[in-house]
Amino acid sequence: MGQVNSSAQRRAQDEDGQVEVLPKGIHDSSTPIRVGLLGVGTVGSQVARILTEQKEELQQRIGQPLEITGIACRNPEKVAFPWIDKTLLTTDTKYVATHSDILVELIGGLEPARSLVLKALESGASVVTANKALLAKYGPEIYRTAEEDGVDIYFEAAVGGAIPLVRPLRESLVGDKVTSVLGILNGTTNYILDEMTTKGLDFEVALKDAQAKGYAEADPTGDVEGEDAANKAAIVASLAFHTPVSIDDVTTEGITNITADDIALAQAEHKVIKLLAVVVNGEHGVSARVYPALIPDNHPLASVHGSYNAAFVHAQAADDLMFYGRGAGGAPTASAVMGDIVTVARHIVQGGTGPQISMYQNLPKAPLSTSRAAFAVRFRICDRPGILAAISKTFADHNVSINGINQDLKPTPHDPGYSGEQQTLRVVTHQCNETKLRETVEDVCKFDFVIGEPSILREM
């Protein structure tokens, strides 16, 4: 415990080692505000750097100095950033969590992050976190705890990295009614889809390339299956609609079934494929989904390239808004964390908190059975006579109206598993019920002429 260097000697320490936090707003201007860090990886190390290198400027912006009083991590002995004072390093996460005015949680995951964040809030500390999984699962509990304890919980970095999105939803648009948010909120998948588009690569090749360049992790599941974006969708939906939406409410499709063919077909129609996180407050209730969508190439989201993220927000009065920027990376994410630290610190100096996150509505979740859209479904088939008739009939039997079928497409040479007898067949539907569409696709896949997995893309 001795590693934690607290210069805040004015604080009385009782026998349990509990530190008595002074009432807010009465700190004098020379008293440092104690910042504790949990985690010192890509983001944490950058936060520590900015806190150290810009100490004086930050003090001027806040009115009191910030002081790192403890950095908890798994292997303190391996931390070798020149700007980090090694005496601050400790493995004692609990001590740091309960001996800070501002706890910055950057360890990620559900536990021990949840317990530590709750402990910190209960000890009277405000919390800044970038932990999307935590908030998507336990957001309401954490927000409620912060409110009950009269402290702040800020998490701009949890969604869209450096892009100010949480704060605009929480504050700027709070006098308006947000009706939908469409976000490109996962940089890895956007990079992969972009590479597939510009270089004609297939998914597997583009993924390997992204891994080689550090844009995708060794285990890319969380990104390419859409789970990362789903966590962000849950957080965004909760904020936008003032109603609790958990990761368990989000339906998620990833991009692993998308082929170079799909991209080429989209391009021919002046469209691009993007993995969207879509949250809507509609007539049947709130929905939060992640799926690959076909977007017209003149839509602002279509020009979000590489690992950039963006969120396209529609509100009743504000109309369309878009926020664009770096969705990941050490320094950009640290920028968002720093903005939150300064905001929270100003509240401490002033004696107050920011707006609490009130889930004052309990809107129904729109049942999946009410979901309607136009779809483009791509099958891979072994060509033979009668296929078109069989597929058309299956769609008709399910009452799904077809807008067009394209069978004479040559598969691209990049298409894996391709042999001369195989072909790509694509059905574009009119607006239809999604459940029916999925049942139709399932039935079509029972035919022995269908090879592998189809791709199902939604028209935006």
Added chain:
Amino acid sequence: MGQVNSSAQRRAQDEDGQVEVLPKGIHDSSTPIRVGLLGVGTVGSQVARILTEQKEELQQRIGQPLEITGIACRNPEKVAFPWIDKTLLTTDTKYVATHSDILVELIGGLEPARSLVLKALESGASVVTANKALLAKYGPEIYRTAEEDGVDIYFEAAVGGAIPLVRPLRESLVGDKVTSVLGILNGTTNYILDEMTTKGLDFEVALKDAQAKGYAEADPTGDVEGEDAANKAAIVASLAFHTPVSIDDVTTEGITNITADDIALAQAEHKVIKLLAVVVNGEHGVSARVYPALIPDNHPLASVHGSYNAAFVHAQAADDLMFYGRGAGGAPTASAVMGDIVTVARHIVQGGTGPQISMYQNLPKAPLSTSRAAFAVRFRICDRPGILAAISKTFADHNVSINGINQDLKPTPHDPGYSGEQQTLRVVTHQCNETKLRETVEDVCKFDFVIGEPSILREM
């Protein structure tokens, strides 16, 4: 005075008619927060509508009800919005300014707006304003007064309409170092330039079209000469760099000299022309400028069409960010005003204020003589032998290095004042000192073969 319908009878009113404002943070949850409106035009009427129609939802978001207690305007008898209670209307701006908890100033202009805002702040009211001219001129005085009186001054709507830009600069990026902001912050000029681009129109034609469609005012000077964007540049620079920047510090060029030729020449180089507000914190100090610029057509700002606005922000850690949305219009601007009202109201409920706008730096203003850029200068000339030599020599004499000259361009048929003997000549320079460039252009314009005004475009 009787017109002002204040139901807030708990407030003691002394003999001068001064209302005693209750200490913040001790209001009980049923006590309405008094909102006074100055101005009930396009924006004010929409603010009144949202305050009325979404009363209950706003109360839930804030924790206390908002109540419009007075609306001051020039001609109350002419106000006929069905949602506005006519008994609230008055011409007594001063009374409304000093009898509100939140004053919403939407009358625009310098006076009486300045006096009324200062009076309101001094009376203990927080102020929400959309008045860019006021803040660009008197911002520091107003921010200081708000800080001294412990109240809020919020003005998201003053820059970029519905786009959250002020709040991100004020809060989200406050832990980072903003180095530049490039903004398309005037919808009228963006609409005109867009029409010129897509329809090949000349400036005068596009302006008339914009006026007919309500995108430009009868007197378009403030927009097309860049003054409106200059006001916003001053506000943005102050916020971004924490240093006072006034409208008097902004150098401004408009778009009136831009012709269909200029647009066509830009398009041939895969560039678009946009009127940019550019604020930079550079090695020679802070600069704030408005000028028409050549932007590569794959830059995110190039796809900002019609009357949309956008701001492209670069910060040290966050890297590039863009904010996009409706920069004007009643409902979108009202959305920004409403976000501010709710934010300020929450502070009143909580007993505190948001971050004050501290101009803790006094950075030098970069002298114009240090400005460097590459330029594209388009002259209209009466063609005759020796012109190219004369112009080249003038550039050389001023030590401005030429990257390319294009003389054999056919003027477009849309070019006003064109006759068969005239031609367009365009000089593109390397990076050069702007003062030297302007002296060069001035000297070239002394030749009798130069007709009318040249256009000077800056490469982004």
